Amino acid sequence: MMNWSTLGEKQPVATKMLQNSIQKNRIAHAYLFHGPRGTGKREASLLFAMRYFCENPQENEEPCGECVACKRIQSGNHPDVHWIKPDGQSIKKEQIEFLQKEFTYSSFESDSKIYIVEEADKMTVNAANRLLKFLEEPSRRTLAILLTEQVDALLDTILSRCQRIHFYPLAQEAYLQQLRNEGLSEANARLASALRFDLVEAKEIQSDEWFANGRKIVVQLMDRIVQSNEESYIYLHQTWMQHFDGRLQHEKGLDLLLVWLKDLVYLHLDEKEQLVFIDQMDRLEQQQAHLPLHRIKAAIYEVLQTKRRLAMHVHPTLAMEQLILKMER
Numbered sequence: 001m002m003n004w005s006t007l008g009e010k011q012p013v014a015t016k017m018l019q020n021s022i023q024k025n026r027i028a029h030a031y032l033f034h035g036p037r038g039t040g041k042r043e044a045s046l047l048f049a050m051r052y053f054c055e056n057p058q059e060n061e062e063p064c065g066e067c068v069a070c071k072r073i074q075s076g077n078h079p080d081v082h083w084i085k086p087d088g089q090s091i092k093k094e095q096i097e098f099l100q101k102e103f104t105y106s107s108f109e110s111d112s113k114i115y116i117v118e119e120a121d122k123m124t125v126n127a128a129n130r131l132l133k134f135l136e137e138p139s140r141r142t143l144a145i146l147l148t149e150q151v152d153a154l155l156d157t158i159l160s161r162c163q164r165i166h167f168y169p170l171a172q173e174a175y176l177q178q179l180r181n182e183g184l185s186e187a188n189a190r191l192a193s194a195l196r197f198d199l200v201e202a203k204e205i206q207s208d209e210w211f212a213n214g215r216k217i218v219v220q221l222m223d224r225i226v227q228s229n230e231e232s233y234i235y236l237h238q239t240w241m242q243h244f245d246g247r248l249q250h251e252k253g254l255d256l257l258l259v260w261l262k263d264l265v266y267l268h269l270d271e272k273e274q275l276v277f278i279d280q281m282d283r284l285e286q287q288q289a290h291l292p293l294h295r296i297k298a299a300i301y302e303v304l305q306t307k308r309r310l311a312m313h314v315h316p317t318l319a320m321e322q323l324i325l326k327m328e329r
């Protein structure tokens, strides 16, 4: 039987987030499940809808699978659960309008409704704008779940109204699981995966003091850059340059810095499930509050430039000094 626990083996993070939102009664108005084909997005929406309407929910927010509501949802004929799929090449405005009409009739079953839009990226602009109006009506007890393999193809206005849940390609998630099984902490497993370390390199970072210190130094340098009080320059010379020695070590430091900056982007996008430095949440949130998204993007660009300069044998001290100057702006 399909349930959260089997889905959780494939998608532990997404599953946990959904279970939590139900458990804590913090269900979003709209979700966006994104990730490649075959990663369990449909399965998750079905489970979510079943649990939402289930008459006899079980432990860990599992739907019972036996009650009338569960059975109807599974067979696709629950009056308050609507599925929208592309009609031919696209999802058309009329399909969304039809749905909205349906929703104006109150149901005998309950006063809540769920609609699930498959391949949401295939909505025409008109359909998307129509849906947007719907998402903007806060009074309705409706819950939208949009599914997509191509998150970039959706309008920003829609994205900003959805809580995004990432469904990882199974290879990556399976690798993360392997690292956890090898005894890596969640934070280290994520970091090793983000840095594309192989299993041997990944296991080394658990006990590698140099790496652990490098990680700290990256965070502390960022703290100083955020404060922009010229201390970052001193910190660079007194601490960073003492720790990272030569081009290869600098590249490792810069890779760590990139992962940190990407975490700040994820925070801005409210994609917490993607965070790598999950053990540094407070730090990340403090920095995010001071750094608007455009500055973080500019910083990522500068770090990539610095890596290029190092590869062209620019002296690390010079390359790093330039980086700090650019990032402080």
Ligand SMILES: [Zn+2]
Pocket: 050, 053, 054, 055, 056, 057, 063, 064, 065, 066, 067, 068, 069, 070, 071
């Ligand atoms: Zn049930």
